[in-house]
Amino acid sequence: MSARAAGGGQPAATRLTAERRAQITEAAGELFGRRGYHAATMRDIALRVGVSPGLIYNYVEDKEELLLLVLDSLLDAYASSIPAALAGLRDPLARFAAAVDTYCRIVAERPEATLLAYQESRSLRRSLREHIKRREVETxxxxxxxxxxxxxxxLFRPVDAELTAYRVVMMAHGWALKTWRLAGRMTIDDYIADSLEMLLGALLTPLGAQRRAEAAR
Incomplete structure (x- = not known):
C-alpha cells in the first residue's frame, strides 16, 4: 500500500507535517499557559516536543503564529464538536443542552487555551485578533x-439570542478561570448540570417547562 493510500489520499510527508504542527501547538499551549506567552521561548517548546530549536521553524514561522495556532485549535474544537453533538437532535431543548455540555467540556479539556484567549490575544497583531474575533462570533x-x-x-422566552449565548460562554469559561476553586467543590459533570438548571430556569416558558418535564419522565 502506498503512503498516499495509507493516509486516505494525503501524502505521508504532508500528514507527518500536520501531526508535528499539532504536537508543537499542543506543547505551546501548555507552556504558554504555565509560564506565560512572553516567558515561554521557542527553545522551550522545541525541547518539549523533542525537536531541535532550529527545526521548529520548519513548521511554524514564529511564536506569534504558534499563539494563533493554539487559539485557532480551540475554536476548531468548538466548530467541529458542537455540530457533531447536535447531529440527529431535533428538540430545541435537547440541542441547547447538548451545545452547552459540549462547549463546557472543551473548556474543561483545554483550560490553558481558554485562559490564553483572555490573557494573550492582545499580543497578536490586529489582523490576527480580528480573525480570532470573527471565529468566536461564528462558534x-x-x-x-x-x-x-x-x-x-x-419554549424559550424572547431573549436576545446572541447576548444569551455570550452569557452561556462566559459561564462555561468560568470553569477554566476559577478551576482552583470549582474543581475542589464539584466535578465538571456537576458544574454543567447546575449551570444548565440555572440557564433553563431563566429561559423556559411554561410550555418549555412542560416539555422538559415530559422528556424527563
Missing part, C-alpha cells in the same frame, strides 16, 4: 441558533 452562533430555535417554538 458562539452555534449556541445562539439553538436559543433562537427554542424561542421560535415557544
Amino acid at each position: 458562539n452562533a452555534l449556541i445562539a441558533d439553538c436559543i433562537s430555535d427554542g424561542i421560535a417554538q415557544g
